Amino acid sequence: MKRICLIGDSHIAALRLGWQRIRARYPEVEIDFFGGAGGKMKRLRSDKRGALVPASEELRQDILLTSGGLDRIVLADYDAFALVGMGFGLIRLFHLSKFQRTVDMIGTVQPPHLISTEVFQRACMNSLRTCRAVQIAREIRAQSRRPIVLIRQPYYSQEVLRERDRSVWNDAAVAGPKLEAEMERFIAVLEHKRAIKVAPYPEETRVERYFTAPAYASGSIRMLAGFDTLHEVGEYRHMNPLFGERVMELLLPTFGPGFAEVSGETPRLAPTLEEPDRWTSAATS
């Protein structure tokens, strides 16, 4: 049996529900979910004795709810860790580009500020480095050599194009490629220096490259007791359980062979990440 610890913000709801749909295919895998809605995960602290603990009652309640009764994350209890959302993803960089762009990122709207490529790159790297997901991953890495995988925050659904201030999204195709390049650069550094991997993104969920198709967005569920409360109409940030299912299917093989589906089928991901020695060697380098 492999135990996975999955930490995240409200996006964890889709993953938790998606996991329920497919868990029968993974009898050797057990997952504990630890969620904190909004920015509550900022209050997750290391107790320096091998556990991550909530430093606020609000977060504690969220963690109790999502984990089904646990109120601390004992790192030694898990064979692998995954972190979803919490600022990690291209969405964060899109928000940066709302106010500042390089000359080759100008689309239909003149941004308030032009910045140089050098400044832009530094801003992107720092922004990703300081997001909560990466901070928590680094805290775990400091205490555990087990695999750690980050799951990107999902692309917004196309509903976002109905927003009043949508200039950044109208220009997504212009700015996106440069943002993606910075994201990939950061991921390479993260993998090389910290042995922290990033799960593949479910490509079939994307439309117009930087949005999520309605089939994977509509019907998203809030991270509330019962996990049966729909988001309001017009919600574009959160995805539905079908999206969560796709994410979880890609996540598990990223950890390695012991986490694969027991169905006789070949895992979707090429086995390039399935080198256990690399986790430990890079983590200690």
Next chain:
Amino acid sequence: MSPYAGLPSRSYWRLGVTEQHPTAPVDLYRKKFAIKPSDQIATAGSCFAQHIAKHLRLHNYQVIDKEPKPLGLAEAEASKYGYGLYSARYGNLYTTRQLLQLTLEAFGEFEPANVVWTKKDRFFDALRPSVEPNGLASEREVALHRASHLRHVADMLTSADIIIFTLGLTETWEHVASGTVYPTAPGVIAGRHDPETVRFRNLTHSECLSDFLKFREAVKQRNPRVKFLLTVSPVPLTATAGGEHVLAATLYSKSVLRGVAGELAQTCADIDYFPSYEIIASHPARGFFYEGNLRSVAAAGVSVVMKTFFEQHALAAPKAEARSSKPAPSPATAAPPKKHEELVCEEAMLEAFAQ
């Protein structure tokens, strides 16, 4: 009855200076006009002006920042790219000529020449070369960045209630054909020195005075309510290209600027002068406020300058809480004491050319 009878202590050297401690000058400065909590303050000038902007912000004054640090960029990195130093990203404006030139250019009344300098395969804005220390990718990119910058400068000048300008130098480098001046000589950060194209120029009192008055007129045409507060930087020249000894050149430069500031403050009701130069550089301070190089101003000196300033310009109330969830720093905690506060100062790079 003598006209000197009954004057306040500040009017007598013994009472105003000899018997006062240089770290606690008494009644040295009396404000000409108040700065209201709601006033929008623009800052510009030579390196020393960075201290003023920083401390005003720490004391909750509303210092304009038209080109703020990009989201995500770390504070420590931002100043290396000219962010947060002043109210827009123009870098150091050492001379009155630079100030005038930038203002007229922002208002579309001046077109500088020879704006793009190169270094290897990189392109620099010659009028603010330090804001992109590694330059930009093309001449076109420099032009686009400059156009964007000028829009913000124009916006700053027309929205400011108070413009604080620190006069730094009289020495400058001038494009012979057009009169365009640059903050550094070609070849220091980028570009190549060609004496036929760019020449050394030491501005006179009348030129500095005229420059500032033209600047004032240009701004007031668009922003009649604006007022000005002048200071003179106590930071000596790192080097002079004028042929004189650097000490004499420094004293000339500072004397001219002090004279200009004094004349402007005496003759214009909307111009105040704050004596930071006197606090740091005059002999009663015995050089205490300088670092070992007798050039950089120590944090203790900056502290006395700002304390003297805030004694006259203390805000009645801290910045409204609605503007920030962070508690307003008290003067005691606002500026943690450092031996030396880091400044971005391209003029200091001239030191590297010393044999």
